[in-house]
Structures are given as C-alpha cells and as structure tokens.
Amino acid sequence: MLRYELEEQDVAAVRFGISPLCELGLSLRAIRAPASFPLQLPWVSRTEAARADLDHEALDALIDDRLWTPDFLNPRPRSPLTRLDEELAELDRIAPERFHADLVAVHGRVPEVFGGSPRAAVRRMIGALEELWDASFAATWPRMRAVLEADVVHRGRQIAQSGLGEMLNGLSSTIDFDGEILSVRLRDPNDRTQRIDGTGLTLVPTMFTRRSSAPIGWGPPMVMYPARGQGALWEAERVANPEAVAGILGAARASLLTALADPASTTELAIRFGVTPSAVNQHLRALRAAGLVVSTRYGRSVLYLRSDLGSALLAGAVRPR
The missing domain is CATH 1.10.10.10 (Winged helix-like DNA-binding domain superfamily/Winged helix DNA-binding domain)
Structure with a gap:
C-alpha cells in the first residue's frame, strides 16, 4: 500500500499530466504479459510484426517478471502537453548513479545488457525506446493522446461538479481518498507513506494500466491510473x-x-x-x-x-x- 499524505495546500496543488515516455514504459507490460491486459490485446496484435526487429534485449531489461519498470521510465510530466523528445532528452542526461539504482530497484542488479559504460547503456536504451515508439506508437499517438486528453477534461468536470474527493475516488477501484490520505493499493507488498510537503501530486492517465501504478521509489508524488475509453481506442x-x-x-x-x-x-x-x-x-x-x-x-x-x-x-x- 502506498499512502500520500495531503495537507490543505497539497489538495489545491493536485494536477494532471500526460507522459509519452510513461506510455512507452507501461506498454512493455502489455507486450510481456498480453493475457493480463485484455483491452490492449488488439494493440499488441496489430504491432507485433512491426516490433519483430527491435532491440528486445534492451527492452526486456527494462521490465521484470512482476511487470515492474524502473522509475526513470515514469517521469512526472510537467504539463498535459509533454512531448516525447523532451522526455528522452531529459532521460539522456540521467546521472549514472540513478540509472543503476533504478535498475537495481527492479531487478536486484544491473542487467548485463546495461553493464559497462553507463553513457553507452543509456544511449542504447534510448535508441531501443525510440524504435519502439516508431514501430508501435507514432501512427496511433494522436488517437491515444485524444483519449488521454478527453479523460483529463472529464476529471476536471467531475471536480467542478462534485469536488476533488469524488474525482479521486473514481480514478480506480484501487485508489481511495479520505480527505487527507490518498491510498493506492499496489502489488508491492511493502507499505510506504509519503508526505506531499508542497511538491504537488500529479495524476497521469494511461492507456496501459488496469488498476493504478506509482513510482517504486521515493520520487515526486505521482499516480498513473487507467484512462477512460482504453478499449474504445481499438474497437x-x-x-x-x-x-x-x-x-x-x-x-x-x-x-x-x-x-x-x-x-x-x-x-x-x-x-x-x-x-x-x-x-x-x-x-x-x-x-x-x-x-x-x-x-x-x-x-x-x-x-x-x-x-x-x-x-x-x-x-x-x-x-x-
């Protein structure tokens, strides 16, 4: 269970963001375990041929059997209009210590494919992600973004009509808000409680989660939740x-x-x-x-x-x- 403690000023700083890099990272789960993501099966099937020649060794090293991905693939978006090239440029500047630490948090070690020079490993990873984007996302991203933006607008209407609490409690069956604490039920068996302390809470709709997701570590407070209309994108x-x-x-x-x-x-x-x-x-x-x-x-x-x-x-x- 992850718990975010919100003071009065934190409640006023809840905002939404859309992250193409988050979508890339979370899509690895549907690719690794398609049976667990039935709404995304049409996307997995339609992009399978285009993904045949990707750098699978590098991509596979970005996810484990629990379907966890390193936190550097889940950056907190600065706005609903975040662009992939901006996020990849920032990822390219990641400190070697953090690159290794986030991988260890997932795998317990640095995967062999990312051993050696951290600079070369980061470049290979970014290259693999760019290829995945070109093969599986570029053609459909405008459609995906339309669904994500529509979700953000819907949540904004909920806040205006019924209040922030009802909106937060409607994000996912695994998210609860009691007015002070936002509880997110994750598959991580460890309990974590994190104070917002004025840093703001970012809510990120995604096409590639069924329940809710959050960073593994102690990064900026962020919750990724299933966007409305995930299945409608493909059918x-x-x-x-x-x-x-x-x-x-x-x-x-x-x-x-x-x-x-x-x-x-x-x-x-x-x-x-x-x-x-x-x-x-x-x-x-x-x-x-x-x-x-x-x-x-x-x-x-x-x-x-x-x-x-x-x-x-x-x-x-x-x-x-």
Whole structure:
C-alpha cells in the first residue's frame, strides 16, 4: 500500500499530466504479459510484426517478471502537453548513479545488457525506446493522446461538479481518498507513506494500466491510473440511439449525440465508430450548428460535448408517455 499524505495546500496543488515516455514504459507490460491486459490485446496484435526487429534485449531489461519498470521510465510530466523528445532528452542526461539504482530497484542488479559504460547503456536504451515508439506508437499517438486528453477534461468536470474527493475516488477501484490520505493499493507488498510537503501530486492517465501504478521509489508524488475509453481506442463502437431522435437527425448523428455525454475529439469518435474523421466532422458541424453540441479547445485538440439542448432532446425522446 502506498499512502500520500495531503495537507490543505497539497489538495489545491493536485494536477494532471500526460507522459509519452510513461506510455512507452507501461506498454512493455502489455507486450510481456498480453493475457493480463485484455483491452490492449488488439494493440499488441496489430504491432507485433512491426516490433519483430527491435532491440528486445534492451527492452526486456527494462521490465521484470512482476511487470515492474524502473522509475526513470515514469517521469512526472510537467504539463498535459509533454512531448516525447523532451522526455528522452531529459532521460539522456540521467546521472549514472540513478540509472543503476533504478535498475537495481527492479531487478536486484544491473542487467548485463546495461553493464559497462553507463553513457553507452543509456544511449542504447534510448535508441531501443525510440524504435519502439516508431514501430508501435507514432501512427496511433494522436488517437491515444485524444483519449488521454478527453479523460483529463472529464476529471476536471467531475471536480467542478462534485469536488476533488469524488474525482479521486473514481480514478480506480484501487485508489481511495479520505480527505487527507490518498491510498493506492499496489502489488508491492511493502507499505510506504509519503508526505506531499508542497511538491504537488500529479495524476497521469494511461492507456496501459488496469488498476493504478506509482513510482517504486521515493520520487515526486505521482499516480498513473487507467484512462477512460482504453478499449474504445481499438474497437469500433456502436452506440444505441433513441429511435425518435434517429428519425429526425439520422442514425449516425443520433449515435454521436448519445456518445457525447463526455468530451471527445473527432479522432477519438472516428475510432470508436469505425468511420473516417472527415465523416465525423461533417456530422459534428451539423450538430453544433443546431446547438446540440458545443466545442472547446484543449491543447492541440478540439473536444466536443453534448449541450443542454442536446441532452434535453435525448431526454424528451425517451420520456415515458
């Protein structure tokens, strides 16, 4: 059990971040034990051929049989817009002592592939991670980021509507917040209690965890939790829509309106419904022109959400006669 103790000022400093490097590191778990990550199986299968010629010796040394990864693969993101090249540049400057210490924390030793010159070992590791990114992430990262950003927006709405406590308790079944202590149930048998002490708590949505994850060591307070819509990234969605509304708007637009109870981007909706982004855009423009959906910019994405008028239309369509 990991416990973060939050004072009043710490509660006010809870923030969100998105980390491409965290996604890379956590994806090694789905690759190592795909049966334990059913929602990610389509991704594992689709990228298998592209991963055939990677530096598996180096990548395998970044994870153990418990599916633990070294903390240097889980940097605390500075913002929701963190870029991989920035994170890799910082990783390239890691002190040899910390590089070895984080590996020992996972394996009990420094794996042979990373023995010898620390500088050469770090360069080989970064090269292996860049190859993994190019093979398995580059093409789909905009879609992944859209899901992660939509999750952050959803959590922000929860805070505004119901308060921070309800949002924190809704992150995962393995996370509990009692107003002062955030408890994270991990597979680590050791109990740890860490005071935030003004350093802030960062919450990181991820596509590659089922429960919750946290750094192994005593680094900056951070919790990685499962993003909403993990499975929707890989599987086309068919959302039921009220027949009366479908008769007015058409089945596609009624389905989109039904799905937009939570914020989503054009890219995310296209993946969920198995259609092209241009087709989704056409329907969203019509729905927005009618006042049934609203849009807002979040970072580099435009997120859409059902308006009060759209919700009233759906509610009226299913109201008992």
